[in-house]
Amino acid sequence: MGMQxxxxxxxxxxxxxxxxKTPTEYExxxxxxxxxxxxxEIGLDVFATGEHHNPPFIASNPTATLAYIGAQTERIxxxxxxxxxxxxxxxxxxxxxxxxxHLTDGRVDLMMGRGNTGPVYPWFxxxxxxxxxxxxxNYALLRQLWTETNVDWKGRFRTPLQGYTSTPRPLDGxxxxxxxxxxxxxxxxxxxxxxxDGFFHNHIFWPASHTQQMVRLYRQRWEHYGHGSPExxxxxxxxxxxxxxxxxxxxxxxxxxxxxxxxxxxxxxxxDFSEATPLTVGSPQQVxxxxxxxxxxxxxxxxxxxxxxxxxxxxxTVLEQLDLLGEILPTLRSxxxxxxAPGVPDAPTHASxxxxxxxxxxxxxxxxxxxxxxxxxxESVLEGEL
Amino acid sequence: MTALDRPDRRKRRxxxxxAGLSVPSSTRLLADMLADxxxxxxxxxxxxxxxxxxxxxxxxxALTDNLLTGFPSPELxxxxxxxxxxxxxxxxxxxxxxxxxxxxxxxxxxxELGVLDGKPVLAAATAGSVRHSLVIDHALRPLFSYLHxxxxxxxxxxxxxxxxxxxxxxxxxxKKRVDRAAGEFAAMMAGPTGMAVAPPAxxxxxxxxxxxxxxFEDLLRRASDGPPAY
Numbered sequence: 001m002g003m004q005x006x007x008x009x010x011x012x013x014x015x016x017x018x019x020x021k022t023p024t025e026y027e028x029x030x031x032x033x034x035x036x037x038x039x040x041e042i043g044l045d046v047f048a049t050g051e052h053h054n055p056p057f058i059a060s061n062p063t064a065t066l067a068y069i070g071a072q073t074e075r076i077x078x079x080x081x082x083x084x085x086x087x088x089x090x091x092x093x094x095x096x097x098x099x100x101x102h103l104t105d106g107r108v109d110l111m112m113g114r115g116n117t118g119p120v121y122p123w124f125x126x127x128x129x130x131x132x133x134x135x136x137x138n139y140a141l142l143r144q145l146w147t148e149t150n151v152d153w154k155g156r157f158r159t160p161l162q163g164y165t166s167t168p169r170p171l172d173g174x175x176x177x178x179x180x181x182x183x184x185x186x187x188x189x190x191x192x193x194x195x196x197d198g199f200f201h202n203h204i205f206w207p208a209s210h211t212q213q214m215v216r217l218y219r220q221r222w223e224h225y226g227h228g229s230p231e232x233x234x235x236x237x238x239x240x241x242x243x244x245x246x247x248x249x250x251x252x253x254x255x256x257x258x259x260x261x262x263x264x265x266x267x268x269x270x271x272d273f274s275e276a277t278p279l280t281v282g283s284p285q286q287v288x289x290x291x292x293x294x295x296x297x298x299x300x301x302x303x304x305x306x307x308x309x310x311x312x313x314x315x316x317t318v319l320e321q322l323d324l325l326g327e328i329l330p331t332l333r334s335x336x337x338x339x340x341a342p343g344v345p346d347a348p349t350h351a352s353x354x355x356x357x358x359x360x361x362x363x364x365x366x367x368x369x370x371x372x373x374x375x376x377x378x379e380s381v382l383e384g385e386l
Numbered sequence: 387m388t389a390l391d392r393p394d395r396r397k398r399r400x401x402x403x404x405a406g407l408s409v410p411s412s413t414r415l416l417a418d419m420l421a422d423x424x425x426x427x428x429x430x431x432x433x434x435x436x437x438x439x440x441x442x443x444x445x446x447x448a449l450t451d452n453l454l455t456g457f458p459s460p461e462l463x464x465x466x467x468x469x470x471x472x473x474x475x476x477x478x479x480x481x482x483x484x485x486x487x488x489x490x491x492x493x494x495x496x497x498e499l500g501v502l503d504g505k506p507v508l509a510a511a512t513a514g515s516v517r518h519s520l521v522i523d524h525a526l527r528p529l530f531s532y533l534h535x536x537x538x539x540x541x542x543x544x545x546x547x548x549x550x551x552x553x554x555x556x557x558x559x560x561k562k563r564v565d566r567a568a569g570e571f572a573a574m575m576a577g578p579t580g581m582a583v584a585p586p587a588x589x590x591x592x593x594x595x596x597x598x599x600x601x602f603e604d605l606l607r608r609a610s611d612g613p614p615a616y
Contacts, residue, residue, distance in 0.1 A: 125616065136609035156610045186595040187605055194602035206457050217596055225602075267454035276459065 003336045004347050005329060006046025007039050007322075008081035008238065008305040011059030014312040017260040022312075028058045029065075031315040035308075036069040038319050040076040042326030048079035048111065048305060053087075053120050056262075063096040070104035077349070078104060081200075081238075081305065082113025082181045085142070086134040087124035089158060094145035094166040101171035106350030111179040111200050111236075112139060114188075126157070132187050133157075139178075139191065146175035149365055165365055172360030177348040179236055179303075182214065189214050193221030193233070198347065200236035201298075204307055205263055207276050211237065212297040219299070234347055236303035237294055240279045243324050247282035253317075254281045261311040284328045292335055300340045302347035304332075397434040398575050400424055401472035405442045405479045405490035412512045414441065416544050416564075417478040420510055423564045424476065427572030435576075438468050442489050449492045458496065466497060474506040474575040475535070477526070481513035485525045494529060500589030506574035507535040508567055510542040519543040534589070536574060540567040 009032060015022040023031065036047040049066065052059040059065075066078040078100070083093060093110075101108045114131045115121075121128045137155050144151055145166040153161040170176065179198035182188030183206055192199040199218040201211045219230035227233070242254040251270065258270045258281075273279055280290040295301060306325065309318040346352070354360050402421045406413030421437050428435040442449070448462040458466055469475060479490035494502075509526040511518070522541035530537045540563065548560040600608075 127615070130615065132605070133609040136605055140606065140609075156612055156615055158616050184592060186592065186599055190599050190602050190605060205455065210457070213596055217599060221599060264455050268451040268459075272451075272459070273455075276457075 001045070001346055001349075002333060002340070003301070004045040004077070004303040005332060006044045006048060006077070006079070006303070006305045007035070007308055008046075008048040008050065008079075009035065009059070009307070009309050010050040010081075011052060011057045012262060012310055013056040013058055014262060014310065016312040016314055017256045019314075023315075025058050027315075031309070031318070032058070032065065033069055033072070034315060035318055035322070036076070037072055038322045040073045042322050043329055044076060044322075044325075046077045046079055046303065046305060047073075048081040050081050051084050051088075051115075052117075053084075053123065054117060063100050066108070067100055067103050070100070070107060075107075077107050077109060079109045079179075080111050082111045082115075084115045085112040085138050086114045086128075086131050087121055087126050088138075090138040090142040090145065091158070091161070091164070091166065094142055095168075097176055098146065098166065098168050098170045101176055101350070102168055106171050106174075106354075108350070109177040109179065109348075111181045111198075113181045114185075130157070132185060135188065136191060139180075143175070143195070146170050149363060167364070169363045171350065172354045172357075173363045174350065174353045174357050174360070176350070177353060179234075184210060184214070186214070186217055189218035190221055193218050193227070194225050196222070196225070196227040198234035198236055198302070200303070200305075201238065203238040203278055203294075204240040205277060208278065208294075208297055215298040215301075231299060231341060231343065232345055234303075234345070235298055235301035236305065236347070237298060237301060238278075239291060239294070239304055239306045240277075241287045241290075241306060241308075242281045242321065243284050243287050245283065247286060250281050250283065257311040257313055265311075284324055288328050288331055288335070291332060292339075295336070295339070300344040302345070394576070395433060397436060398428055398473040399468075399471060400428075400435060400437045400474050400476060400575075401440060401469045402437060402476040403440045403442065403469070403478070403490075403493060405487050405493070406512075407443055407480070407487075407489075411480070412544065412546070412549055413478050413480045415549065416510055416512050416542065417476060419561070419564050420476050420478065420508060420542060420568060423568035424474075424508070424571050427565075427568045428576045431572060431576045433576040438472070440465050440468065442493050445493070446489055449489065449496060452496045453492065462496075466501070469497065470501050472505070474508070474571055475502070476508045476510065476571070477530075478510040478512070479526070481511055481518040481521050484518065485521060486511070486529070491529070494533065497533070498591060499533070500591045502530065502533040502535040503588040505535050506538060506571055508538045508542070508571045510544070510567075512544050514546050516543075516545040516547060519545070538567055538570045538574065540570055542567050 013023060013028045039047045049062050050059045051062045062080055070078055097108060097110055114135050118128045126134060134157055137157050141153055149165040151161055151164045179200040180188050180192035181200040181202060183202055189199055201214055203211045215235055219233045222233035223230050242250050244250040255270055259265055264273055274281060280287050308321050402417050404413050404417035425435050425437060445462055448459040452458045452462060479486040507530050509522055511521050522543050527537055542563050544560050
């Protein structure tokens with residue numbers, strides 16, 4: 001399939017600075033669905049949603065959103081950007097995303113992230129100063145819950161588990177592929193490399209030098225942990241553009257959104273920020289060229305996600321941006337393909353992971369009566385003993 | 387003769403951070419006096435020294451952008467790097483509303499924690515009135531203590547009178563204080579044991595982690611090391 005292209009959303013509810021109009025939560029939630037469906041329509045491979053538990057976002061409960069989108073799409077991979085591995089109970093993540101796998105026939109993967117909003121942590125009984133430790137312990141448990149039944153577990157950040165089996169079991173006995181996202185924490189690149197998981201760099205709010213340094217470390221450690229040569233590591237990048245046929249039109253139209261954007265607004269100029277980060281505001285050809293340049297500092301990579309619906313851009317504009325992206329998508333695909341070094345793997349999908357596992361397996365525990373402890377009497381039932 | 391007693395002849399680097407706003411400013415004037423005196427005091431110990439002047443005025447926009455975006459512009463990054471690699475820092479601020487100026491503070495706000503660990507810092511300030519002289523001890527020392535810098539015992543405060551009086555460049559009172567501070571600063575940076583104080587424990591910077599990543603086994607062990615937090 002080659003490189004994957006997609007979009008990611010953070011689900012911000014932001015006033016349109018050109019009209020002063022703020023969408024309602026209802027409008028924003030429905031817009032998110034419309035954007036995801038459009039993403040499939042123009043041929044994108046991935047739609048990913050963020051997770052936030054505070055205003056001005058509508059990105060709580062990501063699996064409900066993804067399942068709803070999954071029911072109205074056929075092909076697009078549903079992912080997250082990011083799943084809060086720090087403040088969400090790994091027991092719930094294990095259940096929710098395995099369920100989503102079943103509902104969408106395996107069109108699911110996840111990106112783990114820590115979340116950087118300090119006040120959110122205590123709402124979930126956590127402490128932001130333990131962010132790295134939470135990400136590490138919680139993820140280790142999540143993996144165990146996906147790969148093992150009857151789990152006995154004891155750790156620092158949640159109550160112990162005894163004889164716990166997460167249900168439903170991952171579809172076909174194969175857990176969703178996991179990416180780890182981090183801007184500037186080498187520990188997370190280390191974690192992704194250790195497990196042979198993917199590493200995603202947000203890329204969009206920071207200079208390329210940060211991205212390059214993190215990806216380089218991840219690739220080195222990928223090799224260190226025996227997963228293969230550095231070029232075989234699984235890398236994803238964020239990106240951000242606003243395009244119009246005429247580049248000056250793009251700049252004029254996007255500037256008020258840029259100047260008032262929640263993250264970088266009222267700071268550097270559009271021009272300075274475009275130079276310092278991957279933000280590209282201009283013609284379709286400029287977006288193609290800039291995007292192709294990313295591989296010059298991270299190497300051949302597997303997944304490119306763009307942030308399009310933010311900073312108060314109205315739905316109509318976002319859908320127009322998607323149409324334009326659809327027009328350059330064949331060029332992006334063929335250009336990346338033509339320069340890709342041989343031996344660089346695709347990002348794992350459910351199908352490829354099942355194949356790698358030697359075919360589907362069913363790890364579910366079937367039983368009648370009280371199986372709270374996970375002991376199964378299915379065999380006895382099948383054999384007519386009970 | 388132990389390794390600690392062996393004179394360290396390595397060239398020293400001094401970063402001079404000054405936050406004056408006008409040109410010429412008395413803050414920059416004091417910074418220059420301190421830099422010149424420090425160069426003399428270090429060279430008197432037979433050690434070469436290199437000075438880099440950092441005027442924050444030209445970085446005012448970049449500093450605000452860094453607060454908002456979380457990363458420095460290339461120009462600001464180069465200046466932060468100079469401070470990171472300096473053997474000692476001379477920091478000079480004008481007094482604004484009874485403390486260091488916002489511009490001065492912003493520079494230290496955007497430094498990664500650990501950059502100043504154990505670094506000798508000569509703190510100095512200028513003001514229109516001598517009644518602000520305690521700003522060194524009430525504002526600058528606490529700031530640099532928090533940043534784990536080693537602050538030179540003598541801080542230098544200069545009011546308008548110090549510059550207006552006779553013999554400023556020569557044998558005035560200000561010059562005496564500058565020389566005393568520079569002497570102490572030089573002893574910390576280039577004394578016979580390299581530092582007049584015990585080598586400090588320095589914090590692990592992000593850059594160090596890229597150089598020497600902590601193995602995942604250690605991260606895993608560390609993650610769950612501690613009493614239950616649920």
